[in-house]
Structures are given as C-alpha cells and as structure tokens.
Amino acid sequence: xxxxxxxxxxxxxxxxxxxxxxxxxxxxxxxxxxxxxxxxxxxxxxxxxxxxxxxxxxxxxxxxxxxxxxxxxxxxxxxxxxxxxxxxxxxxxxxxxxxxxxxxxxxxxxxxxxxxxxxxxxxxxxxxxxxxxxxxxxxxxxxxxxxxxxxxxxxxxxxxxxxxxxxxxxxxxxxxxxxxxxxxxxxxxxxxxxxxxxxxxxxxxxxxxxxxxxxxxxxxxxxxxxxxxxxxxxxxxxxxxxxxxxxxxxxxxxxxxxxxxxxxxxxxxxxxxxxxxxxxxxxxxxxxxxxxxxxxxxxxxxxxxxxxxxxxxxxxxxxxxxxxxxxxxxxxxxxxxxxxxxxxxxxxxxxxxxxxxxxxxxxxxxxxxxxxxxxxxxxxxxxxxxxxxxxxxxxxxx
Amino acid sequence: xxxxxxxxxxxxxxxxxxxxxxxxxxxxxxxxxxxxxxxxxxxxxxxxxxxxxxxxxxxxxxxxxxxxxxxxxxxxxxxxxxxxxxxxxxxxxxxxxxxxxxxxxxxxxxxxxxxxxxxxxxxxxxxxxxxxxxxxxxxxxxxxxxxxxxxxxxxxxxxxxxxxxxxxxxxxxxxxxxxxxxxxxxxxxxxxxx
Numbered sequence: 001x002x003x004x005x006x007x008x009x010x011x012x013x014x015x016x017x018x019x020x021x022x023x024x025x026x027x028x029x030x031x032x033x034x035x036x037x038x039x040x041x042x043x044x045x046x047x048x049x050x051x052x053x054x055x056x057x058x059x060x061x062x063x064x065x066x067x068x069x070x071x072x073x074x075x076x077x078x079x080x081x082x083x084x085x086x087x088x089x090x091x092x093x094x095x096x097x098x099x100x101x102x103x104x105x106x107x108x109x110x111x112x113x114x115x116x117x118x119x120x121x122x123x124x125x126x127x128x129x130x131x132x133x134x135x136x137x138x139x140x141x142x143x144x145x146x147x148x149x150x151x152x153x154x155x156x157x158x159x160x161x162x163x164x165x166x167x168x169x170x171x172x173x174x175x176x177x178x179x180x181x182x183x184x185x186x187x188x189x190x191x192x193x194x195x196x197x198x199x200x201x202x203x204x205x206x207x208x209x210x211x212x213x214x215x216x217x218x219x220x221x222x223x224x225x226x227x228x229x230x231x232x233x234x235x236x237x238x239x240x241x242x243x244x245x246x247x248x249x250x251x252x253x254x255x256x257x258x259x260x261x262x263x264x265x266x267x268x269x270x271x272x273x274x275x276x277x278x279x280x281x282x283x284x285x286x287x288x289x290x291x292x293x294x295x296x297x298x299x300x301x302x303x304x305x306x307x308x309x310x311x312x313x314x315x316x317x318x319x320x321x322x323x324x325x326x327x328x329x330x331x332x333x334x335x336x337x338x339x340x341x342x343x344x345x346x347x348x349x350x351x352x353x354x355x356x357x358x359x360x361x362x363x364x365x366x367x368x369x370x371x372x373x374x375x376x377x378x379x380x381x382x383x384x385x386x387x388x389x390x391x392x393x394x395x396x397x398x
Numbered sequence: 399x400x401x402x403x404x405x406x407x408x409x410x411x412x413x414x415x416x417x418x419x420x421x422x423x424x425x426x427x428x429x430x431x432x433x434x435x436x437x438x439x440x441x442x443x444x445x446x447x448x449x450x451x452x453x454x455x456x457x458x459x460x461x462x463x464x465x466x467x468x469x470x471x472x473x474x475x476x477x478x479x480x481x482x483x484x485x486x487x488x489x490x491x492x493x494x495x496x497x498x499x500x501x502x503x504x505x506x507x508x509x510x511x512x513x514x515x516x517x518x519x520x521x522x523x524x525x526x527x528x529x530x531x532x533x534x535x536x537x538x539x540x541x542x543x544x545x546x547x548x549x550x551x552x553x554x555x556x557x558x559x560x561x562x563x564x565x566x567x568x569x570x571x572x573x574x575x576x577x578x579x580x581x582x583x584x585x586x587x588x589x590x591x592x
Contacts, residue, residue: 001570001573003566003570006566006573007566007568009519010519010523010534010539010569011538013516013519013539013540014516015427015430015431015432015434015435015525015539016427016434016435016441017427017430017431017446018426018427018431018446018447019440021421022426022430022447023423023426024443025444025448026422026448026451027418027419027422027424029448029451029452029455030415030418030419030455031455033413034413034414034415034418034455057563147491283543283545285543285544286544286559311533376579
C-alpha cells in the first residue's frame with residue numbers, strides 16, 4: 001500500500017456520530033449573557049472599525065489604488081462631475097483604512113479567476129483580507145480566496161493554493177488582484193464611470209440613515225467574443241455608505257443581459273487598523289505538489305501570446321502533456337487539458353486586456369469530440385508574462 | 399480557517415447568541431468524534447462535549463483571531479478529557495489505555511464503517527501509540543493542518559509531521575499484515591469481523 005493510498009483512505013474515514021439531541025442540549029446551555037446579533041457586546045479593539053481620518057500611510061494606499069485602477073480616468077468638468085464630487089469624500093474615507101476585510105457573494109465559475117463573471121453561474125463566496133502598502137506591512141499584504149483557490153501575499157512572495165488540484169505555486173512579489181476586493185477601488189471605479197458618462201439612476205438617501213448611489217454603465221465592446229468579465233457587461237452598481245463616516249458599507253452589482261441579474265453583493269465590509277499577520281498566510285498541506293515553470297526549449301521560447309495560444313491548443317489536440325506543461329499548465333491541468341478531447345483548433349483571435357488581470361486574454365475556438373458528437377467551444381485563454389523567464393504562459397481559461 | 403469561520407469568530411466576540419448556535423451546529427460532531435477517538439464512551443463523550451462548550455462560552459472574550467475555531471474547541475475538549483481521566487480513577491481512560499480499549503471493544507459507531515477495509519483501518523489506528531494516534535486523527539479525520547494539530551497537542555508543526563510520518567509507516571505495516579492475514583482466513587471469519 002502506498003502512502004498516498006493510505007492517506008486517501010484515512011481522509012475517507014467517518015467519525016463517530018453524536019446523538020441527534022446533543023446539539024439541542026448544547027444550545028440550551030448557552031448562557032444568558034449572550035444576546036442577539038448586534039445587540040450583544042462590543043467587538044474587541046482589533047475588530048473595531050477604524051476612525052475616520054487620512055494618515056500619510058493611507059494617502060499612500062489611496063494613491064496606489066488610483067494608480068492601479070484608474071489609468072486615464074476623466075478630469076473635472078464632464079457630465080458626471082456632480083456624482084464624481086459626491087464620491088470624492090467616500091473614496092477618501094473608505095481608502096483611509098489601513099486594512100479591510102471583505103466577504104462577498106459573486107456569480108462566477110469554478111476554475112476561473114477572481115474577476116470572472118458568469119450571470120448564469122453559481123454564487124460563490126469570496127473573501128479578502130487586504131492591507132495596503134504603507135500600513136502595517138510596508139509592501140502590502142493580501143489574502144483572497146474562493147472555493148477552489150486561495151492566493152496570499154505576505155509582502156514578500158505570493159502563494160497560490162488550489163485544493164482541488166492538490167497543487168500550489170509560489171511566486172515573488174504580490175500577485176493578487178486586490179483591486180477586485182478593495183472598497184475604495186470600487187468607489188474610484190464608479191467615479192471614473194460617472195466622469196466617462198455613466199448614468200446615476202439613484203442618488204440620495206438609502207434605508208436606515210444610509211446614503212446610496214446606483215450607477216448604470218455601458219459595457220465595452222467584445223467584438224463577437226462571449227462576455228466574461230465585468231467591464232464587458234452593461235451593468236448597474238449600487239453602493240451604500242454611512243454619511244457620518246463616509247465609508248462604504250455595501251455594494252451590489254447587476255449585469256443587464258437578457259434581464260437584470262445580480263452578480264455580486266457584499267456580506268461583510270470591515271475596516272481594520274491592525275490585522276494579524278497570520279491572516280495573510282496560506283497554509284499548504286505537506287502532500288501538495290509545488291508547481292514551478294519549466295524551462296522552455298528554443299522552439300517554445302520567445303513566442304507572442306497568440307502563438308503561445310495556438311501551440312497550447314495544438315498540444316491539447318495531440319494530448320501532448322509535456323508541451324502543455326512547458327507552456328505553463330500545471331501537471332494536473334495539463335492532464336485535464338490533454339484528456340479534454342480537443343479534436344481541432346478552429347481559430348485563435350487577437351489578444352486583449354480587460355479588468356484588473358495583469359496579463360492578456362486570447363480568444364479561441366476549438367472543436368471538442370468528433371463526428372456527430374463534436375461541439376464547438378469558444379473561450380479565452382489567459383496568459384501572463386510576469387514570471388522569471390519573462391515569457392507568455394498559460395494562466396487559465398481552458 | 400474558512401471564510402465562514404472568520405465571520406463566526408467576529409460574531410462570537412460580539413456575544414451573538416445565533417453565532418453560538420452556529421458554533422454548535424458546525425463543530426459539535428467533530429468535538430464528540432474527537433472525544434470518542436480519545437477513548438471516551440458514548441455517554442462520557444456527550445458529557446464532555448457539553449463541558450467543552452460550557453468552557454468555550456466562558457472563554458469567548460479571549461478568542462481573538464483564532465487560527466481555527468475547530469482546533470480551539472478540540473484543544474478545550476482534550477483538556478477536559480484529560481482532566482476527567484485524572485479525576486475519575488475508575489474510568490482509567492488515559493490516552494495510552496484508550497488504544498487498547500478501542501481495539502478490544504470498538505465503539506458502536508464503528509458499525510458505520512462501510513467496508514471491511516474501513517474497519518481494518520480503524521482498528522489499526524486504534525492500535526497506534528497514543529501520541530501518533532492523536533496526530534493522525536486530528537490531521538486526517540478532523541482535517542486540521544499541521545499547525546492546527548500542533549496547537550491542539552502543544553507541540554511544533556515539525557513534531558506533528560514526524561509523528562504523522564511514523565504513524566503512516568506503522569499503519570501501513572499493520573494493514574499489510576492484517577490484510578495478508580484476512581486473505582488467508584475463510585470468508586465467514588472475515589464477515590464476522592466487520
């Protein structure tokens with residue numbers, strides 16, 4: 001018997017089952033000192049909402065967000081100036097928190113990156129702990145997770161762990177899509193949208209003494225591709241904030257695509273002063289395979305994104321796992337792609353950039369299966385080149 | 399710790415009664431199972447599960463950004479179990495004694511073991527040395543990380559890792575012997591063993 005087999009059997013073992021009435025007895029023993037919800041005791045200092053007020057560090061954080069989210073955002077004087085001016089203090093106050101904890105539901109798909117949107121998909125729980133650069137961790141720290149993946153940066157390196165694949169990847173620097181989860185970035189994105197011609201369909205008081213804004217924005221053209229990322233959809237975004245602090249307290253997003261579909265909503269927004277460093281750690285079990293990028297032979301080095309995509313798909317047709325791995329697929333992914341039944345490469349389109357992804361997407365069409373059962377598949381291969389070899393490699397989208 | 403546990407910690411520290419109910423529903427089976435694995439019989443495991451939660455309610459304020467709610471509860475449960483074992487001599491259910499007891503008289507819940515292979519594995523685990531058995535149960539049955547197992551047992555993660563490696567070696571030997579023995583036994587004997 002191999003260790004792997006033994007571990008699998010151990011994990012599959014069932015625990016002794018408690019009597020059915022035990023939970024009820026335990027609940028009856030909860031002391032009366034515990035109240036209901038928010039009426040209970042106050043949170044401890046480490047959970048306390050940060051006080052309003054920008055510090056030098058938080059201004060630095062805000063600048064970092066602006067730089068990464070709003071290249072080329074519009075200036076004052078445009079049609080959305082009023083809305084933009086209204087959002088300014090919200091962005092400033094929201095961005096003044098050294099760190100934030102977000103839990104949100106988003107309609108996406110397993111196996112896709114954090115920024116992927118699928119209105120017909122299943123809601124997934126996303127969680128993010130983000131400490132901006134200049135706060136407690138000088139380089140910035142973050143940990144984001146959803147069901148099939150967790151990615152954490154401790155300020156020095158990033159660890160991505162994929163539990164279902166039993167694989168993990170370590171890379172230098174902070175490779176985390178923090179903008180997707182940073183409330184100040186959401187506000188700034190809306191401000192940019194307002195300045196670019198987005199339409200406010202509600203602005204004013206929300207329920208319970210809150211302030212509320214709903215903004216409608218058009219999607220960017222996708223040239224025949226299937227929409228897959230938020231900026232590509234016509235959409236409405238609702239933000240809610242506390243007028244007393246100007247800090248964001250909620251966000252919901254809908255896409256307008258054969259109706260109005262909720263695709264994201266926040267469940268928790270917490271502003272933190274001093275997050276525990278352990279929150280940013282990614283625990284990787286000992287039997288997980290650490291994946292590293294293989295060296296490429298001359299024939300596969302120095303290729304552009306479109307050519308990498310073509311070679312990748314041709315390797316899928318040939319079930320050539322070796323080439324798939326050299327082009328960036330992990331052993332687990334290479335095995336899946338090789339077994340996917342790709343029978344022909346129909347087309348490879350022009351690379352494009354969208355959302356917060358730092359790489360490029362390359363649209364493709366392939367045929368799966370043969371004969372009467374053949375089916376066409378259209379999708380976008382994600383490629384990035386921020387690896388030590390500085391070459392374009394696969395990063396998802398199959 | 400998953401997203402939901404993080405929110406639960408936050409709610410617990412606000413003394414939210416609904417969060418207490420969530421803590422019970424989410425983890426009481428693990429606490430009960432852990433106590434049974436330690437060697438407690440059914441009634442004692444129920445009793446100690448109640449004491450574990452009673453202790454937890456008094457310590458909520460010391461619960462900060464716990465690495466894992468489950469490991470926090472299992473640590474309390476283990477302490478309660480060891481304390482009871484020390485105080486109640488007639489039980490004599492120390493960690494070391496529990497292995498022999500479990501091997502000789504498997505808990506009734508073992509009927510849940512769906513296959514003969516499961517039963518063999520459970521018996522082999524019960525025969526492990528106490529410290530090895532605890533590490534295996536926490537890591538594989540309770541699905542705690544090495545760091546969390548270390549927190550429960552009060553040892554560094556490296557020690558947990560070496561204990562698990564030793565346990566796996568021992569388990570493999572035990573299972574190989576047992577399964578070789580089973581193959582040489584008549585079918586009725588195997589069926590009676592399940």
